[in-house]
Amino acid sequence: MGRLDAARPQVIPDNPMSRLLSVFLLAAASAFAHVGSPDVFYEGLAGPYHLLVTIRAPSVIPGVAEIEVRSAANDVDVVHIVPTPLTGPGAKFAPVPDLAQRSKDDPQFFTGSLWMMTSGSWQVRVTAEGAKGKGQLSVPVPALSSSTKGMDAPIGIVLAALGLLLLAGAVSIVGAGVREGQLEPGLTPDPARVRRSRWVMALTAVFVLALAGLGGLWWKSEAGEYDKHIFKPLQMSATLDSRENGERLMLRLTDPGWARWRKVDDLVPDHNHLMHLYVIGLPEMDRVWHLHPDRVEAGLFAKDLPPMPAGRYALYADIVHSDGLPETLVTDVTLPAVAGKPMEGDDAGGAGPPISQADFNRTIAQLADGSRMVWEREPGPLHARRAMYFRFRLEDADGKPAQDVELYMGMPGHAAFVGSDRSVFAHVHPSGSVPMASLSLTQNAGDGGAAMAAMAGMDHSGMAGMMTQALPPEVSFPYGFPKPGNYRIYVQVKRGGKVETGMFDAHVEN
Ligand SMILES: [Cu+2]
Numbered sequence: 001m002g003r004l005d006a007a008r009p010q011v012i013p014d015n016p017m018s019r020l021l022s023v024f025l026l027a028a029a030s031a032f033a034h035v036g037s038p039d040v041f042y043e044g045l046a047g048p049y050h051l052l053v054t055i056r057a058p059s060v061i062p063g064v065a066e067i068e069v070r071s072a073a074n075d076v077d078v079v080h081i082v083p084t085p086l087t088g089p090g091a092k093f094a095p096v097p098d099l100a101q102r103s104k105d106d107p108q109f110f111t112g113s114l115w116m117m118t119s120g121s122w123q124v125r126v127t128a129e130g131a132k133g134k135g136q137l138s139v140p141v142p143a144l145s146s147s148t149k150g151m152d153a154p155i156g157i158v159l160a161a162l163g164l165l166l167l168a169g170a171v172s173i174v175g176a177g178v179r180e181g182q183l184e185p186g187l188t189p190d191p192a193r194v195r196r197s198r199w200v201m202a203l204t205a206v207f208v209l210a211l212a213g214l215g216g217l218w219w220k221s222e223a224g225e226y227d228k229h230i231f232k233p234l235q236m237s238a239t240l241d242s243r244e245n246g247e248r249l250m251l252r253l254t255d256p257g258w259a260r261w262r263k264v265d266d267l268v269p270d271h272n273h274l275m276h277l278y279v280i281g282l283p284e285m286d287r288v289w290h291l292h293p294d295r296v297e298a299g300l301f302a303k304d305l306p307p308m309p310a311g312r313y314a315l316y317a318d319i320v321h322s323d324g325l326p327e328t329l330v331t332d333v334t335l336p337a338v339a340g341k342p343m344e345g346d347d348a349g350g351a352g353p354p355i356s357q358a359d360f361n362r363t364i365a366q367l368a369d370g371s372r373m374v375w376e377r378e379p380g381p382l383h384a385r386r387a388m389y390f391r392f393r394l395e396d397a398d399g400k401p402a403q404d405v406e407l408y409m410g411m412p413g414h415a416a417f418v419g420s421d422r423s424v425f426a427h428v429h430p431s432g433s434v435p436m437a438s439l440s441l442t443q444n445a446g447d448g449g450a451a452m453a454a455m456a457g458m459d460h461s462g463m464a465g466m467m468t469q470a471l472p473p474e475v476s477f478p479y480g481f482p483k484p485g486n487y488r489i490y491v492q493v494k495r496g497g498k499v500e501t502g503m504f505d506a507h508v509e510n
Pocket of ligand 1: 414
């Protein structure tokens with residue numbers, strides 16, 4: 001092999017031992033790239049206690065989820081955590097809850113680890129106890145194997161070297177046995193014995209190499225079997241419907257195969273919509289639309305496009321299955337200039353600066369109506385894997401706090417955190433990254449689950465009617481970036497009947 005192919009640097013020249021090694025390394029590389037944001041953030045009430053819960057789901061199932069619980073006030077003494085399936089009979093029979101450890105430095109911070117044994121839609125029940133009694137909340141969490149845990153290259157190389165040593169040892173022991181096993185000590189073997197021993201050594205080498213090769217095949221088939229468990233999101237393809245003037249976007253959902261119980265047509269509404277679609281202009285990410293395609297038939301959605309310039313667009317479609325499992329489906333589409341129809345209902349869009357000119361210190365977004373959105377960012381760098389609040393203040397053009405903020409799809413605000421390399425996408429609300437539709441499936445109503453259920457399914461034109469008072473001029477989102485990199489944050493808030501979109505950029509360090 002003259003040169004290593006850049007795309008497959010882990011393939012090593014032919015010999016069974018290194019082939020075995022390459023199987024290890026290939027397993028490491030076979031991680032199925034799936035777009036999303038694996039950590040779950042949820043802010044809610046456990047009875048009288050205000051909690052922020054972070055769940056870092058394992059990337060391999062079975063695996064250990066890390067749970068962090070932060071109490072907003074110093075009123076919680078004991079926190080217990082337990083995982084159960086989100087729906088089905090298993091949801092009713094929870095195992096004995098684990099005690100979360102209270103931090104020595106921070107009495108409002110509790111941590112624990114839970115095993116998640118099977119893939120699917122789970123919840124973590126958090127019970128808080130303190131002077132005000134006991135309260136409980138449930139946080140839905142998808143347990144999905146997103147990768148195969150690979151072997152580190154150095155360990156693989158050491159093991160391969162040791163394996164070769166073992167092989168050589170076996171061959172030389174057999175050879176020595178044939179050559180000298182029946183000789184008195186001190187005697188030199190005659191040429192016939194030496195010749196025979198060489199033959200036997202060659203045969204032994206072939207035999208041992210064949211064994212290693214068979215072992216490699218066995219390993220490969222085991223790894224292949226496991227790979228079937230790795231989560232593969234539903235696939236989505238986008239086309240334009242020629243009948244509708246070529247201005248209707250058609251989204252076809254297909255199942256690449258992963259779990260028998262997953263279907264393309266068991267979706268439940270979230271904020272009254274089966275699908276929430278973010279359309280982001282490429283490559284500059286400077287335009288965004290938040291649209292709600294309608295279901296045409298099983299696995300097919302359609303949306304009349306708003307006016308859009310020609311170009312390439314990234315599509316992120318959020319859906320929730322009937323068992324509460326959320327998925328983000330991803331694709332790209334190239335569009336001609338679309339004259340389009342004006343947006344209506346919950347659809348909204350906005351524009352911002354190109355990401356190639358991202359200013360990672362900018363905290364003010366000028367909005368289309370002349371008002372401003374201000375990111376109340378704490379000084380200092382942003383770090384990955386840290387739960388924090390992203391707070392945005394709304395001001396009129398003259399700097400006065402906005403008086404006319406209202407609910408947008410039942411929420412004070414909607415935010416999308418999108419990696420500039422597009423490997424991360426999270427649709428977050430003030431209650432966190434958990435979809436309302438998943439939350440509504442949690443069993444305990446005490447945490448507001450029932451209210452959430454009502455909200456997830458309800459027609460929010462009625463909700464708007466209920467809202468006679470304006471909301472506070474500030475909206476906050478609990479979230480944490482899953483990894484370092486550059487991100488664009490799209491924040492949507494409704495003011496005076498109109499949805500405004502603010503765009504911000506974040507540089508995230510390790
Ligand atoms: Cu939203």
